[in-house]
Amino acid sequence: MEQATLARRxxxxxxxxxxxxxxxxxxxxxxTADVAARRLELSARTLRRRLRTICDRLDxxxxxxxxxxxxxxxLI
Numbered sequence: 860m861e862q863a864t865l866a867r868r869x870x871x872x873x874x875x876x877x878x879x880x881x882x883x884x885x886x887x888x889x890x891t892a893d894v895a896a897r898r899l900e901l902s903a904r905t906l907r908r909r910l911r912t913i914c915d916r917l918d919x920x921x922x923x924x925x926x927x928x929x930x931x932x933x934l935i
Contacts, residue, residue, distance in 0.1 A: 873916045873918075875934065892910070
């Protein structure tokens with residue numbers, strides 16, 4: 860799976876896959892998790908699990924914080 864990040868080399872910045880970024884972009888667009896899951900062809904449960912994994916990797920508490928993290932790095 861291809862990795863995307865704008866982190867400088869030598870930093871411990873977490874990396875997100877293209878799929879993770881697409882998922883966060885859907886959430887950023889304001890759709891519900893169920894709608895995002897349908898658009899990404901995932902089950903709602905899988906989407907929620909992936910969101911939790913992303914949040915854990917980024918060390919944030921909510922999907923909105925993950926969206927803000929990605930937006931600040933111009934990934935979405």
